[in-house]
Amino acid sequence: MSPSSSSSPPLKSSTPNTTRRRPKAMKPPKNHHKHHSDQTPIPKPKPNRLITEILWVSLVATCIKFLLIPAYHSTDFEVHRNWLAITHSLPLSQWYSDETSPWTLDYPPFFAHFEHFLSFFASLVDPIMVHLQQGLNYKSQPTILFQRLTVIVSDFVLVFGIYRLTRNSGYKERVLIWVLVIFSPGLMIVDHLHFQYNGFLLGILLISLSALEEGKDLLGGFVFAVLLCFKHLFAVAAPVYFVYLLRHYCRGGLIRGFGKLVIIGSAVVAVFAAAYGPFLYHGQIQQVFHRMFPFGRGLCHAYWAPNFWVFYIILDKVLAFSLVKMGFSVQTPTASFTGGLVGDSSPFAVLPRVTPMVTFSIVLLAIAPCLIKAWKDPQPRMITRWIAYAYTCGFMFGWHVHEKASLHFVIPLAIISLKSVEDAKHYFYLSIVSCYSLFPLLFEAQEYPIKVLLLLLHATLMWIGFSSHFTTTNRKAAESEQTRYNKTSFIVGWFGKLYLLGLVAVEIYGQFVHPIIFAERLPFLPLMMISIYCAFGMMYSWIWQLRQIVKCH
Amino acid sequence: MEKKTKKATKPSRDGSESNIWSFLTQKGTAASFICITLFAILVRIAVSIHPYSGAGTPPKYGDYEAQRHWMEITLNLPVKEWYRNSTVNDLKYWGLDYPPLTAYQSYIHGLFLRYFDPQSVELYTSRGYESYIGKLLMRWTVLLSDVLIFFPAVMYFIIVYYSGIHEGSKSGRLWHFAMILLNPCLILIDHGHFQYNCISLGLTVAAVSAILSDRDIVGSILFSFALNHKQMSAYFAPAFFGYLFGKCLKRRNPFLEVLKLGLAVLGTFTVLWWPYLYSVEAPFEVLSRLAPFERGIYEDYVANFWCTTSVIVKWKRLFSTQALRILSLVSTVSTCLPSMLLLILAPSRRNFLFGLLSSSLSFYFFSFQVHEKSILLPLLPASFLAIDEPLIFRWLTYFALLSMFPLLRRDELILPYIALYGLFVLLYNAPVQREDTRETRSPFTTLKYFAIACSLLLHIVYLMVTPPRRYPFLFEAVMMLLCFCQFFFVFMYTNMKQWELLKLSSQTVREKKNI
Structure with a gap:
């Protein structure tokens, strides 16, 4: 910054040199950068140290999340509070049929159980929070604090997931990956501001991936099945899992392979039975699926996600516009692509309708x-x-x-x-x-x-x-x-x-x-x-x- | 970014793998400084979404309203009227009681506010104005001042401080930078409670750095600015005076040097006070606003000498305000005198930093009308010494936080308090520094843990337990006592340290003569 400052005598040396050989033990020598406490490079760090370090990184992130507690949250906050109330006040058979609030339960059963588990603590914090009617749009300070904290704490599943994934990689890579995932701005925005539990769910996905990378296919498949029962949107990757597990896990000849297929198949079936069995028993299964797959919604969300359909919609608009200019008569669509499938009308003017x-x-x-x-x-x-x-x-x-x-x-x-x-x-x-x-x-x-x-x-x-x-x-x-x-x-x-x-x-x-x-x-x-x-x-x-x-x- | 600090710090732990954490420093110091800066801004913004002091509590509100009111006054009244009681400027309602530079700053911030939200600074009608956008704008003025004054000043300090030391200490440098920038107390008071300490402290940092790089005149001008922003900057005055005076004495022509500095200071003051120099009474009118003696020797529960000893000696009852004024003046001067003399005798840079710490602490203990927030001033030089005296720095920060806890609780800032406390502990323990503190594990260890345990317990008790009806301020008093003991220990230690430095310097002089 200042040329003269570098030419001026160094700060420390302006004090008498003896400072460095002061007999006092109070002040340690200042050679922070050359400690040779660990003499040999250890290719595989001790797990203890690794855990301390990843905890350090994640705790720093936690401090930031903590600070963000009073920030804006979307209606998803009320959605999750309502789910706490539903699972706390109603018997399992009515979880998916309750309609007290427009924010009905539309995640798979394990997530409902997760909310049920949280609602136990929630009722201790503030009983109105888990009250089905009185709790509607309820936002007391303890409620906000509690719900935000559940997200912050459940994020440690994500930390565990990355820990599993990176424990065998090189030191430098590991640290970078931690930084990328734990400080991911997307997760911060969606989970800790907007309000959702993606960190927790992605953590489960990462645990499954780490198991697969280590060759523990059965565990990986099992965890993925559990994940699907938490949030069914993750099912997009199911075909990949299926093919991969079929070819990688179920190897070793026809009989052995078939045996393994039975093992993994029964593991998955067991998970799904645990999730959906009770609802089947109560005759609710159709209702559950009806809630989970609301095809009444439109092709795009209110704010268009930046995907292929954006181009499709734009192309349709442009075509319609130019056709009109050229003198063709084009019927303006009555339906909107963000809304549902209303009757038989298509939201597109020219291009074929998407179902x-x-x-x-x-x-x-x-x-x-x-x-x-x-x-x-x-x-x-x-x-x-x-x-x-x-x-x-x-x-x-x-x-x-x-x-x-x-x-x-x-x-x-x-x-x-x-x-x-x-x-x-x-x-x-x-x-x-x-x-x-x-x-x-x-x-x-x-x-x-x-x-x-x-x-x-x-x-x-x-x-x-x-x-x-x-x-x-x-x-x-x-x-x-x-x-x-x-x-x-x-x-x-x-x-x-x-x-x-x-x-x-x-x-x-x-x-x-x-x-x-x-x-x-x-x-x-x-x-x-x-x-x-x-x-x-x-x-x-x-x-x-x-x-x-x-x-x- | 703390990642960054951490990374930076890691190499020290495993020498051979030093590249791993240093990837932040590898790209050049600038890149890593940018990261820490961004992180520091993020933390400040995140704190600023919490409530400010006096939010939604008419009729008096709090410091937030005071600052807004000053903007309203300075914007709408002529300069001469700013410090004068009138029908539109009721001095009893948050009258200006800081020196002119604060008033000018309020004026500039007022312009900013008026541009976006004219309602918020309208004369008289805007009293108690609170709105979503108004809060945001006010928060932005603090953030902008912080980023424009405090941040560059700290950067300057780090550059100066490390310009002479070994090249390789990049990681330590980063850690030090983060420690000064992310001081939890300063962030909580400025961006939570709502004040502009970042300006006066930033000017002080700049002054210290200028003086450390031998630009004494620039340094004294900057320090005069700081003094004119908040009179509390006078806490550092003995150290500045002692060091600069001692330095001048060692030059060939001491009288000329002193004259140069004196003129610089005088000139700065003249410029800043110009609007009030039209008559003899006007500056005194302003001065009387700056010294609110009627408010008593202490307020609330501040961990200084007067308040702590008042448990035994009822100062306020025993003496008149006039007597107390003299008493406090005498004790302040006499306690900061040793440190100042030591500085004059041995004006080394290290000694200067210690002198700043001890003189600000003696003012904190003994001067008139000290507020809990004044602990920010001793904290600043302590953070300068963070890499030299990590234990002292950590100690002071922990107990400064505790001493402000009742205040921050009143402001409903417990959440950011916990978060920043945690962040400080984490960043402090970023491994760069660990070895240094480990060595101090001596007889004090048990005592240290005991004090920490007490502080933790007090936090919990203060939050959870209602005090007995006979002693409604029992817990505040206990906190104050504990903090006072710790601060006093730091005070003694720094004075001792300065004494030691003097002995060392005379030793070297003797050695040189012998050679």
């Missing part, structure tokens, strides 16, 4: 290449990539997709982001785009700087982490193999920079320019721009992942 069945087949078709790979050569090291890809397909082509669903593949992809420079680059874009697409969830002024800072911090950490990780490894490689140094180091290319700058431009337009030009009019335009712009990034990610999977062998 849930269509989206379902497209998703399956998109996953197909990965299924073929898994069938031909089921490798544990590829499984995370495949699962993430399956969720990407679900996100891109699914029916009524929420923007939050992008977390389902962003978090698992963090685990493999350090496998190669290409992965790191891809992850860099993807996680920024996915986090940015979540911005509209928090629309109030108070949370605006929080979400921006979370994203900035994440991006900076990622950039620093990736670039130093890949330069160091490559310096070694460059010395030994004399490969080109630049080719493998982490650099954000000009196209990437342009795209990210575009994000900033879209944001600035939505926040500042749009209000000036249109004032209160066209409030959907900035949101639409975010969807469309992010959809490009998501599309890129999907294609990139597909190529990577097809290429890899």
Whole structure:
């Protein structure tokens, strides 16, 4: 900062040199950077130390989550409070038929049991919180504190998941992955501001993935079945699991393979029986499924998730507009694609109408290449990539997709982001785009700087982490193999920079320019721009992942 | 970002794997400083969503309303009227009682507020104005001041402080940066309770760094600014005076040097007080606002000498305010005198930092009308010494937090209190520093754990138990006693330390002569 300050005598030496040899034991020597307490490099760190370190990182994150308790929360807060009330005040047979509040229970039974478990503590904290009628829209301080705390505490499942996944990887990779997942801005926004339990659920997914990577297929399959009974949206990856387990676990000849199939099959059936059995017994099973799969909703969510259908809708609009210009008569659609299937009318003017069945087949078709790979050569090291890809397909082509669903593949992809420079680059874009697409969830002024800072911090950490990780490894490689140094180091290319700058431009337009030009009019335009712009990034990610999977062998 | 600190710190633990954590420092110090800065801003913003002091409590509200009211007054009245009682400026309702620079700052912030929310600073009608957007804007003014003044000042300090020391201590540097920036007390008071300490403290940090890099004139100007923002900055005055005076004495032409500094200070004061220099009475009118003697020698339960000993000696009953004023003046001067003399005799940089700590502590103990929040001032030099004296720094922070607990509880800031306390413990124990503290495990260990256990217990008791009806402030008094003991220990230690430094310096002088 100041040239003269460097020329001035060093601070410490201005005091008499004897400072350093003071006899007092009170002040230790100041050589913080060269301790040789651990003399030898230990390839596998002691689990104790590892646990301390991951706890350290996660506790720091917990402090931030703690600070965010009074921040804005969406109606999902009331949804979960209502579920606490339902599971606490009603017998199991009425859980899925209660209609006191519009926010009916629509997650699978294990999640209901989870709420039931929480409601026990909730009733101790504030009995009105779990009261079915009096509790409606109830928001006392203890209620907010309690519900936020349940999310914060249940996040430790995620920490355990990453711990399992990274305990055998190198020190540096491990730390970076922790930072990427535990400080994921997306999870912070969705779980700790918007209010949901994604950290907890993704934690279960990561535990399952870690088991598969270690070759413990039975455990992996079992945990995944449990996950499905917590949140059925994770079922998108079920085909991949099925093919992979069939080919990888059920090996060793016809009889042995069949035996294993029976084992794993019964494990899964047992899980599902535990979840749905009681409802079958009470004759509620149809009601449960009716709640879990509300196909009455539209193709898109109120705010369009940045996926393939955004392009489809836009194309339809453009076609309709140009056809009208050319003199054709085009009937304006009466239904909206965010609403349900109202009668027989299609929300599209020109293009064919999309039904849930269509989206379902497209998703399956998109996953197909990965299924073929898994069938031909089921490798544990590829499984995370495949699962993430399956969720990407679900996100891109699914029916009524929420923007939050992008977390389902962003978090698992963090685990493999350090496998190669290409992965790191891809992850860099993807996680920024996915986090940015979540911005509209928090629309109030108070949370605006929080979400921006979370994203900035994440991006900076990622950039620093990736670039130093890949330069160091490559310096070694460059010395030994004399490969080109630049080719493998982490650099954000000009196209990437342009795209990210575009994000900033879209944001600035939505926040500042749009209000000036249109004032209160066209409030959907900035949101639409975010969807469309992010959809490009998501599309890129999907294609990139597909190529990577097809290429890899 | 603490990740960053942590990373930075890790290499020390396993020398061979040092690359692992240093990936943040590897990319250059700038990148890691950016990370810590972003994190520090995030923490501040997250704290700022919590309530401020006096939220929704008419008729007097709290510090938030005071600051807003000053913006209203400075914006709507001519400069001469700011400190004068009138029909529109009722000095009993949060009249300005800080020096002119605070008033100018209020004016600038008032402009900012008026631009976005004119209602919030309208004369008279805006009293007790509270709104969602108003709160946000006010919070933003603090954040902006913090980022524009305190952050660069701390960065400057770190650069100066480490410009001479070994190159490799990047991780320690980062840790130190994080420790000063993420001081829980400062964040809680400025962004939770609502004040602008970041400005006066930031100016002080800048002054200290300028002086450490031998720019004495710039340093004294900056310190004059700090003094003119909050008169409490005078807590540091003996140290500044002692160090600069001692330094001048060692130069070839001491008189000239002193004259230069004196003129710089005088000039700064003249410029800042210019609007009030039109007559002889005007500056005194302002001055009388700055010294609120009528408020008594202490308020509430502050862990200083007067309040703590008042359990035994009823100062307020025994002496008149006039007598107490003299008493407090004499005791303050006499307690900070040793430290100042030591500084004049041995004006080394290290000694200067210790001198700042001991003089601010003696003011905290003995001066008139001290508030709990004043512990922020001793904390600042303690954080300068964080890497030299980690134990002292940690100790002071823990008990400073405890001493502010009743205040923060009144403000309903318990959540951020717990979170920042936890964050401080975590960041402090980021492994860079661990070895240093480990060595101090000596006879004091049991005592240390005992004090910590007491503090923990007091927190819980204070939250959970209703005090006996006869002694409604029993727990506050116990907290105050405990904190006073700890602060006093730190005070004694720093004075001892300065004494030691003097002995060392005279030793070297003798050695040099012998050679």
